[in-house]
Amino acid sequence: MEFKEIAVVGAGIIGMTTAYRLSQLGHNVVIIDPELNQHQNCDRYENASKASLGILMGNIFRRSTGRSWRLRQRSMSLWPELMKELYDFDKSIRIDTPLIQLASDKKELELMKELCQERAGLGLKLLDPARDQTIEGSWPKNEYGGLISKNDGRINPHKLLKCLRISLDKLKVKTISTKVISLFRSSQGKQAEWKIMLENREILTKDFIVICSALGSQSLLHKIGHEQQMEAVLGQAIHLTLNDDDQNNWEDWPAVITSNGINLIPLEKNQILIGATLEPGIKPSRSALSKLKSLNGLSPKWIKNVSIKKQWYGIRARPLGQPAPLLKTIEPGLILNTAHYRNGILLAPACAEWVANQIKT
Template sequence: MLVDPSLATPIPERPADRDLNGSTASLGVLMGLAFRRSSGRAWRLRQRSMTLWPAWVEQLNHPESPLQLDTPLIQLAGSAEEAQRMQQLADARPDSGLQFIANDRLGETDPVWPQAGHGAMLSERDGRVDPLLLLKALRRSLIEHNVERRATEVVELQRPGSTARRQWRLITADGRNEAVDLVVICSALGSTKLLQSLGHQRPMDAVLGQVLELQLNKPAKQWTGWPAVLTCGGINLIPHGHNRLWIGATLEPGVNADPAATETMRRLNELAPSWLNAAQLLGQWHGLRARPRDRPAPLLEELEPGLLLASGHYRNGVLLAPATAEWVSQHIDKETITSP
């Protein structure tokens, strides 16, 4: 049974219909290989997800909910020091599809890229997946597998009693009281309140992600030389159609958008070329990312028998979806095997 107001209802079609939900306000950037670390939990999760993503797309792709991986991703170096780190990273991973491109070897593009002046790193296998198309594909898969869906929220969790069959109780916003064998909490910022009543302190802070949709004054020539994702100073630029562009980043703490921060993002910290400054704003939307406090993201924990936490992915919810799902599946299998 899935209790989720988002996946249990139709997925929004337009940016104007997106709410503060992190998934519907995401750009779906997958930066798993162009990651500076080469060890540790964060690195392993990224690597596992990038391994799983092609199979996920193949399984979820359907005429009613088409899905594909858009590649590559290019990061512009913002300084000589960053360029050196990129060169070292590409040299250290010869089989990962990473390549550093010196500034004087960057090809011509239409429209021109921001001129950071220090070269760039190409990641052939990184890129993006459209998050709304992903949600539609997941929803279709849920329906195909006859998963019961509830378009409501869980407002309280109650521990199993002392009966032979130890079941959790879910109290929902529509007044239901459900008995279940196992609970997986994956409700981002909403996870904290559910866990507090059980004595589990997992505070998370809201960080605002913003996206602008811009229309160029003159059509681009099929975005010649552009990757699926161009990253400049932590800000993502994504071609969208012949003459439209998305610009997005997760930069602001709190829940309210700061117009000054939005303008700084649009101007790419004063690196925006003239065509970008002249582009027409068609719309903007934002969503909240859940960043764990004093703990690394994401939170993947078995808190009690039958209670799993898979939340707090911060900026990497879409990227880490396959690895997270695999972790949950393994723990559900373990729980099933060890249950009386």
């Protein structure tokens, strides 16, 4: 294979995973993002990856056909491989399993039963009602039971990004902490090289550009005549601390519980993460946050006696008029791997592989 000069624009989980994959294959890769060296401890993230909860919901997904299902399944098979590689850089990185999804009504439970029969081979089981009884009072209200997915779970997104950053350094991927201002081609021919103008007016020349810059992708593409419209969808999350007399070690908890569209992730003793809302635009809504905190009215008793340790939000990019994510070669040498509105963490390995295959052929 001929190795290429490639620039990846955007260093969220999608850009980082893509850069990692391409450089592993031997390409000469540079990754560019003004957020590359930015401190992660804030309450607002333009970069959705830093705001994410890191849940990997690959097997609990209603449809069993279509691109989204195929990407999920491909990612689920690539994750263990990626974890083995990243483990060399951080021995504490891991995917915690299982994930439990609670049914909100009888109809949903029936659908879950069907899914279980179809996907027993993928590790889906119905929640045992007897076991359920023993933990009543601790989980969110659970009248109907639900599904256990043995292989779905959660990875800590900050650890993942840190680990990918270390591995990019080891693979000698160049990192440039600035904004890309514009893209253009040196001539109109098929073999024309791509030029990238950085904020400091420096110009880079590359064989391929992979755009992984979420909402920032729109203006870069617009300037060269490609309209890929996206809207912002905000997501809020909270880290709660239970007050002392409500000790909770989460002993009977799985890695993730999802109930009524809200995810709960138990951490160490008395600590829990809850998220994420889906709100149009870029301004967080107070009412969405309070619904999140009360788990849409289904909260267990302990949630009334908590304090907020940290709350934050991030902005996702959702494509308009086409399904997410945008995986496309839009001109020779110009590839899109972006607009991962939801599940970008889950889908990152499969989408990075897709990009690598475009460059191979």
